Each structure stands twice: as C-alpha cells, then as structure tokens.
C-alpha cells in the first residue's frame with residue numbers, strides 16, 4: 001500500500017471511532033506531501049480548520065505558509081497536522097484526556113510518514129515529544145528522540161500577538177533548511193538533552209512509544 005493509501009485508511013479509522021472525544025467537530029486529519037522530510041505538528045484545529053477540514057488555514061495558518069516560504073519551501077511540499085484532530089469548543093486548550101485519546105493515531109501517522117525531522121509548533125505538541133522541555137527555553141533547538149530529530153518551534157498564533165515571538169519564529173524558520181540538511185550538527189550537548197528529557201521520561205511504556 002502506498003503512503004497516501006495508508007494515511008487514508010488511518011483517517012477512516014479515526015472517523016469511525018465513536019469513542020473519541022470532540023466528535024461534534026469535524027475531523028482534521030492533516031495534509032501535504034507524504035514523502036516530506038519535515039512534518040509540522042500543531043495543537044488542534046480552530047474555527048476555520050474545522051469548517052474546511054484542513055489544518056492551519058486561519059490567520060495562524062497564513063503566517064505558517066509565509067514562514068514555510070521563507071525557508072525556501074512551499075506548503076504542498078511539506079506535511080502539516082495536529083496532535084488533536086478535532087476542534088475543542090471555543091478554541092480552548094486541548095484537555096490531557098483529549099491529547100491521550102488522539103495520541104496513538106498521531107504515532108501511527110508519523111510511522112507512516114516516516115519523516116527525518118518533526119517540528120512541533122507550540123508547547124502542547126512539543127511536550128508530546130519532549131515532556132520536560134520548555135518552549136521559551138528550547139524552541140529552535142535540535143533534539144533526537146529514537147531515530148528522529150525534533151525541532152520545537154513557537155506556535156504561529158503566539159507570533160500573531162507578539163513582535164518578539166514573530167522575530168524569533170522567523171529566525172528559527174530561516175535555520176530549518178540547514179537543520180534538515182545536517183541535523184546532527186545542531187544537536188545540543190548530551191548533558192543538556194538529559195536535563196530536558198530525562199531517560200525515565202524518554203522511555204515511556206511500549207504502548208506509548210512513538211518511535
């Protein structure tokens with residue numbers, strides 16, 4: 001089966017799962033190039049995403065498109081998704097149990113895509129990969145979890161509210177192509193990595209292991 005076929009099958013499985021939370025909202029599975037080396041992962045769909053069934057299509061999405069282009073890429077060339085695949089009411093933060101419920105599907109989606117680099121956008125997505133990391137301290141750094149490199153970045157919605165955040169995000173996106181080319185060169189010192197992602201946290205029980 002091709003990657004797009006596998007992704008379609010997974011999407012249908014999520015659609016059919018009546019036990020998932022937020023079923024009053026539409027499913028926003030993710031979209032883009034299944035062979036992309038880079039996958040961007042946001043938090044959860046908002047109003048516009050829910051209406052169109054596509055990730056990052058509101059104001060934060062338009063900024064994300066611009067940032068992707070500033071890295072010399074085009075949106076259709078990368079893959080974009082969220083941890084939580086349906087919109088929480090009133091755009092509130094996703095609850096821990098909502099993240100838990102959708103987590104196994106994100107893990108399978110990543111397995112299918114098999115990207116070299118994962119770019120979590122914002123703290124919810126970052127903490128899924130790096131539970132003890134802090135977004136303001138660790139954004140833009142390169143981590144290795146299993147075989148994959150994780151580069152957490154600030155959420156574009158935060159950049160809409162602060163010029164300082166926007167400047168940091170723009171600088172981080174400009175560095176991405178170089179990171180994709182040789183991520184090893186950017187890995188933080190091993191001691192720093194242990195502090196941020198202690199071994200006990202980086203080895204969750206096998207059911208929850210992502211990579």
Ligand code: URA
Pocket residue numbers: 042043044045046049054055056057058060061082157
């Ligand atoms: N914010 C997100 O985290 N994801 C989206 O899809 C849109 C806005």
